[in-house]
Amino acid sequence: MQIDHGKCVACGNCIPICPMGAIYIDPAVNRATVNLDECVECFTCYRGMSKEYLNPTLVRTIRGFLKYLRIRFDPEPDVCPTDALTPQELTWPRIVRQAFSDPLVPHESTGIHGRGTEEVKTNDVTGRVNEGEAGFTIEFGRPGVGVRFRDIQKMTMALAPLPITFEKKNPVFSLMADSATGTIREDLLNEKVLSAIVELKTKLEHVPQVLRVVEEVSQDLETIVSIGVATRCDGQGDNALEPLLKREGYEFYRGKTNLGLGRRPAAVPA
Amino acid sequence: MTNTLHRFGSRDSLRDDYIIFAMAARGINDQGAPPKLQTFLRLALKHHPINVGNAVKGGIFRASKALTPLAHWRRREFIAPEEVVESIDTCTTVSAVFDDPANLEAFLTELRGADLGISINIAALTDEARTCCQRAGITRHSVEYSLGFHGDLNRLPDRHVLELSTMCGHGMVAHNLAKKMLDWVKEGRRDPRQAATYLAKFCTCGIYNTTRAIRVLEEARVGK
Numbered sequence: 001m002q003i004d005h006g007k008c009v010a011c012g013n014c015i016p017i018c019p020m021g022a023i024y025i026d027p028a029v030n031r032a033t034v035n036l037d038e039c040v041e042c043f044t045c046y047r048g049m050s051k052e053y054l055n056p057t058l059v060r061t062i063r064g065f066l067k068y069l070r071i072r073f074d075p076e077p078d079v080c081p082t083d084a085l086t087p088q089e090l091t092w093p094r095i096v097r098q099a100f101s102d103p104l105v106p107h108e109s110t111g112i113h114g115r116g117t118e119e120v121k122t123n124d125v126t127g128r129v130n131e132g133e134a135g136f137t138i139e140f141g142r143p144g145v146g147v148r149f150r151d152i153q154k155m156t157m158a159l160a161p162l163p164i165t166f167e168k169k170n171p172v173f174s175l176m177a178d179s180a181t182g183t184i185r186e187d188l189l190n191e192k193v194l195s196a197i198v199e200l201k202t203k204l205e206h207v208p209q210v211l212r213v214v215e216e217v218s219q220d221l222e223t224i225v226s227i228g229v230a231t232r233c234d235g236q237g238d239n240a241l242e243p244l245l246k247r248e249g250y251e252f253y254r255g256k257t258n259l260g261l262g263r264r265p266a267a268v269p270a
Numbered sequence: 271m272t273n274t275l276h277r278f279g280s281r282d283s284l285r286d287d288y289i290i291f292a293m294a295a296r297g298i299n300d301q302g303a304p305p306k307l308q309t310f311l312r313l314a315l316k317h318h319p320i321n322v323g324n325a326v327k328g329g330i331f332r333a334s335k336a337l338t339p340l341a342h343w344r345r346r347e348f349i350a351p352e353e354v355v356e357s358i359d360t361c362t363t364v365s366a367v368f369d370d371p372a373n374l375e376a377f378l379t380e381l382r383g384a385d386l387g388i389s390i391n392i393a394a395l396t397d398e399a400r401t402c403c404q405r406a407g408i409t410r411h412s413v414e415y416s417l418g419f420h421g422d423l424n425r426l427p428d429r430h431v432l433e434l435s436t437m438c439g440h441g442m443v444a445h446n447l448a449k450k451m452l453d454w455v456k457e458g459r460r461d462p463r464q465a466a467t468y469l470a471k472f473c474t475c476g477i478y479n480t481t482r483a484i485r486v487l488e489e490a491r492v493g494k
Binding site: 144 | 273274275276277278281284291293294295296298299301325326333334335336337338339342345378381382385386387388389390391392393394395396397399400403404408409410411412413414415416417418419420421422423425426427432435436439440441442443444445446447449450451454459468471472474475
């Protein structure tokens with residue numbers, strides 16, 4: 001994302017809007033400027049801010065006069081008054097930033113919007129995770145920190161030797177150079193995204209081992225790691241994962257519940 | 271929609287936060303899904319959700335792309351929910367947010383009878399979601415637990431900011447904007463409802479819980 005300095009009036013409204021804190025007023029030019037190394041192309045500023053199309057010269061004159069009189073004006077905080085935010089053309093590898101950071105851009109590898117796959121949200125139809133199995137969603141960068149692929153690679157390389165199976169439809173998997181070792185394409189390692197999810201499946205008995213590795217590697221990362229773990233319930237709605245996680249010392253009370261109301265059409269074989 | 275999984279807050283802070291969403295499995299039962307997704311939202315609207323959304327077109331709170339200075343005193347804060355329903359023209363994820371479990375239960379009962387055949391999930395306190403399902407005669411199929419945040423936790427802001435910002439799990443509600451709204455409410459420059467509305471506009475899926483946001487902003491205003 002870029003900011004048109006011919007239009008910008010340095011009102012500063014876009015500064016707190018940026019999830020990465022990548023926008024600032026450059027004192028050399030007194031205009032809002034994007035630190036492109038930190039910008040993840042999420043388009044939050046461009047899409048989320050309401051827009052006016054005021055004359056920049058007029059706005060700067062009024063703002064300057066009010067500032068001279070020490071009058072604090074009270075603008076709407078979510079408006080760019082001069083439509084100064086300007087998307088730039090994205091090419092490889094920078095375009096990967098938008099694919100992982102802008103939820104309205106479908107990822108080519110999954111065809112769905114967002115950073116992961118359907119996970120257990122359609123488990124009642126896909127049968128992806130069964131009883132006795134656990135599906136992990138290990139998310140990097142959220143909330144509001146961002147992550148570079150070199151940090152994600154540290155985790156995927158640590159997980160690869162474990163008795164796990166990476167989800168092949170996952171966007172991060174599609175960027176791996178070698179899924180057996182967990183290495184990610186060299187040209188992407190310095191790219192920063194708002195967040196990314198690594199998905200894998202394992203047997204319930206391996207859950208403690210996977211959790212230990214995830215927690216250990218997380219301590220060495222310059223980002224936040226959010227862990228989700230899922231399983232299929234039995235006919236009474238119970239599952240063996242919940243007591244296992246409690247035995248491992250985890251406190252948890254929030255999650256996603258698949259109601260089992262979906263079904264596979266008879267014409268589509270399992 | 272893992273964006274609904276990791277909302278920050280204590281059990282008590284999440285007591286009025288129920289997101290229910292519908293989606294079809296790609297390549298399996300997604301043929302003819304849009305009318306079913308529309309039915310899902312129309313049924314939801316009968317039970318007083320506080321927000322509804324289409325993951326690729328937005329929720330009822332959204333930005334205006336053609337404001338004028340005169341609009342500031344009569345801004346349209348949200349669109350009609352029926353516009354969200356009508357916007358569903360492809361296989362997407364649609365959602366409704368409830369702040370009252372009784373309304374969710376009533377919706378679930380009607381939803382079960384509608385037999386749409388697509389996947390329905392609830393993101394909430396897992397025991398509360400299970401209770402709602404049981405009362406509606408539904409046995410849960412699968413469950414995913416949030417085990418919280420790990421790693422470099424020094425990079426996280428305070429709890430009020432996190433409670434507000436993580437209600438958009440895609441990260442579209444910036445910590446700095448949440449902090450600004452908390453400050454503006456404390457300074458009396460905006461009331462909690464206005465501040466919650468600004469925040470909700472940045473959540474592109476329409477899953478932002480404005481009831482909870484208003485409560486968080488009110489608590490923070492008096493230093494709770």
